[in-house]
């Protein structure tokens with residue numbers, strides 16, 4: 001159901017957009033790229049150009065890594081005590097909160113997501129930054145070891161320059177998840193935002209400067225994956241790398257890091273399952289799962305895209321799903337009625353519609369057919385309707401990540417059968433189990449192979465609880481937990497024989 005009413009952009013955001021081409025941020029300065037070429041970033045809700053951005057080349061990435069290396073060695077950042085670094089990082093979190101309305105509007109415009117969702121993303125950034133900043137004050141940097149005839153301790157140091165490559169679905173939130181532990185631990189960073197959505201990260205550079213974080217500690221090189229991204233992943237000056245995105249590109253990043261022998265974190269795609277038993281409240285469960293799969297227009301790596309429903313409630317579940325999906329308000333980001341915005345690009349729209357076609361060709365039932373959506377006044381926006389498919393677990397839409405609002409329904413009878421279907425997936429990011437029988441829910445969730453298992457909820461992110469994937473969904477320890485902070489500290493054993 002398309003929503004209609006829209007309002008104008010704020011003058012602060014208009015002013016920011018009109019300052020394009022937006023520049024790289026290296027060593028505390030805003031610079032044009034070496035070849036002065038630019039790329040455009042679009043408003044996916046209108047299909048129109050938002051702003052131009054300088055396109056970082058290999059030479060620019062090289063300059064950014066060298067500058068970050070100097071800052072690691074000379075700026076004093078790495079040597080500060082965590083509470084002193086914390087003053088700068090809390091100041092940055094304060095500034096992000098102060099600029100929340102502008103950042104949220106920029107994020108909504110660039111990604112297409114409704115303003116309320118973008119606002120949550122910005123709030124989550126500052127909460128993540130504060131979480132790791134406070135954690136860094138309370139961990140031990142020197143741990144004595146009881147060893148016979150030796151005086152020994154482990155000392156924890158920051159690594160050096162950490163590279164980060166991010167995707168377009170949660171551009172600002174994911175920068176927070178990525179760089180917060182690295183900075184709190186005393187590392188310096190070089191960030192390559194996604195070319196589809198670089199604007200909020202570029203706005204962040206102003207706040208980094210205003211917070212007084214030493215020049216060169218945070219550097220941003222917007223650019224294309226195959227040039228700037230490739231140059232960053234291969235750079236021999238990095239001490240660590242972190243990549244969030246598709247498994248295909250994740251493999252390339254891991255290869256480069258393997259050659260340079262540096263640790264890498266990969267946060268990759270998913271094909272999350274929701275296993276729904278017969279004792280649930282059908283209406284509430286359908287509503288929660290429809291909300292999960294339409295969040296960010298289905299462009300959520302861990303969302304529930306395979307819904308395994310017990311056969312005794314399957315027909316009621318389908319009826320409720322049909323009626324619930326028909327109420328989803330599709331629209332522009334600043335329409336208060338909008339529940340679901342566009343997908344991020346024409347390429348992503350083609351991908352979603354292409355999967356619907358392939359799934360039908362392979363015999364899937366179109367419970368809700370989906371397809372292109374029209375939003376009044378926005379004929380060139382990249383809008384799709386939610387679709388719901390059903391059928392064999394071997395169908396392409398039941399196996400591959402579509403990255404759109406398209407759940408695939410599967411019927412099961414026995415608990416073991418459901419577990420077997422879920423674990424056939426090559427992904428392993430997040431699954432959920434829905435039942436009032438908590439013994440059963442706990443038993444089943446622990447037998448599902450994934451980094452995250454949720455009970456009677458889906459898409460749960462809490463600071464302090466590790467979030468990461470296994471198999472095709474990632475490696476390297478994940479994010480958001482105390483372990484993540486330790487991942488950004490290298491261990492040194494110091495020993496004196498007695």
Ligand code: NAD
Nearest residue numbers: 166167168193194225229230245246249267268269270301
């Ligand atoms: P993508 O892999 O196409 O791009 C991600 C980033 O990699 C972009 O910045 C891109 O410019 C860069 N890149 C592309 N080619 C590159 C190369 N050859 N070398 C270096 N960098 C390169 O992914 P996407 O389409 O932006 O994002 C969608 C994917 O991200 C989905 O698979 C989704 O599940 C995944 N994702 C995972 C998580 C998680 O936490 N596990 C979170 C968000 C998104």
